[in-house]
Amino acid sequence: MAKKSNNKMVEAITSMDEDFAKWYTDICKKAELVEYTSVKGCMVIRPYGYAIWENIQKDLDARFKALGHENVCMPMFIPESLLNKEKDHVEGFAPEVAWVTHGGSEKLEERLCVRPTSETLFCEHYANIVHSYRDLPKLYNQWVSVVRWEKTTRPFLRSREFLWQEGHTIHATAEEAIAETEQMLNVYADFCEQSLAMPVVKGKKTESDKFAGAESTYAIEALMHDGKALQAGTSHYFGDGFAKAFDIQFTNKDNQKQYPHQTSWGVTTRLIGAVIMTHGDDSGLVLPPAVAPVQVVIVPIAQFKEGVLDEAKKLYEKLKACGVRVKLDDSDNSPGWKFAEYEMKGVPVRVEIGPKDIENCQCVVAARYNGEKTTVSLENELETFKDTVIEMLEKTIPAGMYEKALANRTKRTYRCHSMEEITEALEKNGDGFVEAMWCGDEACEDKIKEVTGVGSRCIPFHQENLGDKCVCCGKEAKCMVLWGKAY
Numbered sequence: 001m002a003k004k005s006n007n008k009m010v011e012a013i014t015s016m017d018e019d020f021a022k023w024y025t026d027i028c029k030k031a032e033l034v035e036y037t038s039v040k041g042c043m044v045i046r047p048y049g050y051a052i053w054e055n056i057q058k059d060l061d062a063r064f065k066a067l068g069h070e071n072v073c074m075p076m077f078i079p080e081s082l083l084n085k086e087k088d089h090v091e092g093f094a095p096e097v098a099w100v101t102h103g104g105s106e107k108l109e110e111r112l113c114v115r116p117t118s119e120t121l122f123c124e125h126y127a128n129i130v131h132s133y134r135d136l137p138k139l140y141n142q143w144v145s146v147v148r149w150e151k152t153t154r155p156f157l158r159s160r161e162f163l164w165q166e167g168h169t170i171h172a173t174a175e176e177a178i179a180e181t182e183q184m185l186n187v188y189a190d191f192c193e194q195s196l197a198m199p200v201v202k203g204k205k206t207e208s209d210k211f212a213g214a215e216s217t218y219a220i221e222a223l224m225h226d227g228k229a230l231q232a233g234t235s236h237y238f239g240d241g242f243a244k245a246f247d248i249q250f251t252n253k254d255n256q257k258q259y260p261h262q263t264s265w266g267v268t269t270r271l272i273g274a275v276i277m278t279h280g281d282d283s284g285l286v287l288p289p290a291v292a293p294v295q296v297v298i299v300p301i302a303q304f305k306e307g308v309l310d311e312a313k314k315l316y317e318k319l320k321a322c323g324v325r326v327k328l329d330d331s332d333n334s335p336g337w338k339f340a341e342y343e344m345k346g347v348p349v350r351v352e353i354g355p356k357d358i359e360n361c362q363c364v365v366a367a368r369y370n371g372e373k374t375t376v377s378l379e380n381e382l383e384t385f386k387d388t389v390i391e392m393l394e395k396t397i398p399a400g401m402y403e404k405a406l407a408n409r410t411k412r413t414y415r416c417h418s419m420e421e422i423t424e425a426l427e428k429n430g431d432g433f434v435e436a437m438w439c440g441d442e443a444c445e446d447k448i449k450e451v452t453g454v455g456s457r458c459i460p461f462h463q464e465n466l467g468d469k470c471v472c473c474g475k476e477a478k479c480m481v482l483w484g485k486a487y
């Protein structure tokens with residue numbers, strides 16, 4: 001049995017260099033993250049995949065709450081008249097909205113859309129509860145699913161229903177709201193870099209790419225292993241546009257009526273896709289310890305021999321007592337099968353212990369991301385062993401994974417001074433980020449995409465002057481833009 005499973009698993013891996021898209025879906029299935037359903041464009045997130053999401057959620061939720069945000073829960077339906085209140089917003093979302101027209105067999109008087117995002121519901125609520133400057137700010141967030149009727153779907157990256165969090169805040173002044181928008185973008189960036197070991201570029205979206213109804217949209221952009229860009233999180237500043245459309249007013253300290261300023265910000269289960277495509281390799285998933293459902297797996301070698309399982313259990317208990325998410329696999333599958341299985345599942349640390357190790361009072365510890373093995377002493381009441389593993393989970397592995405991802409991004413970031421250089425760099429080195437100057441004209445933005453294939457990802461906060469001229473029209477450049485092919 002064990003042998004058969006092993007063969008099956010090895011066969012199933014498509015090499016990432018051969019076919020990246022196939023490699024990606026293989027991992028989603030083989031690491032037991034998702035399964036398809038009879039509902040087109042929707043997926044089951046299986047326990048192992050959902051546990052990753054729960055860890056992401058726990059981490060982010062703590063960061064939100066530390067900054068004073070509170071969780072709420074809005075209805076999942078939006079009446080058509082409510083969705084229609086803000087013109088840009090409805091235009092942006094209408095094409096991908098799903099409608100409820102009947103309740104049982106009865107036709108509804110007014111259609112209800114299944115929320116694609118909840119700005120309108122939050123606005124209606126704020127209009128009811130915000131009256132005075134004393135009611136501000138409101139710093140709300142919700143963890144829910146939303147529906148967008150996408151035509152082409154891929155697990156985690158694009159599905160018709162997906163899980164996310166949406167923060168919605170309302171403030172007395174524009175300055176406060178802008179500070180909130182920037183603060184939350186920083187929270188996302190820190191989370192991605194610290195907990196997901198994924199480097200991101202922070203920046204502002206161009207006019208054509210901003211959120212429907214927003215005054216400005218900020219985003220973090222990550223580069224995947226294949227050189228394609230992935231938007232990992234967004235934060236929007238709304239000004240008082242929504243407040244005016246929904247007639248939200250408050251009385252300020254001078255007893256005058258005033259419109260408040262709003263923000264919204266979100267990340268989705270897409271982050272799991274980003275983790276897969278940033279860190280994964282031909283043996284499967286590679287998970288950052290902070291979000292790995294199992295951080296350490298202990299694999300006993302020749303476990304039927306006397307004393308092996310007892311020693312393995314001691315290691316297990318030692319780590320468990322320190323709060324490490326540890327698993328002891330004492331199933332009758334072969335060690336080889338277990339190695340392949342936990343490599344596929346991306347478990348950050350594997351501990352091997354067999355009769356010879358026990359004789360020498362040691363065990364072998366292997367890191368998933370680079371395959372490095374170390375021999376660790378079991379003396380000192382397992383303190384050395386515990387310290388070694390914790391150091392790996394908290395420091396060396398996240399740092400090593402981050403460096404590896406950053407090296408890929410650096411290798412695939414091309415500085416270009418003309419359209420020809422862009423085309424040449426992409427042809428020669430493959431997809432990646434392009435840094436190039438832009439005049440701010442939408443026509444040039446479109447033309448660059450049409451000619452070279454890369455679209456604007458964001459205007460990075462960290463600007464560098466690569467020349468005075470727009471690479472497209474040759475007129476005076478306004479800023480450096482990060483370009484790329486997007487997921």
Ligand SMILES: [Zn+2]
Pocket residue numbers: 438439440441444470471472473474475
């Ligand atoms: Zn131009």
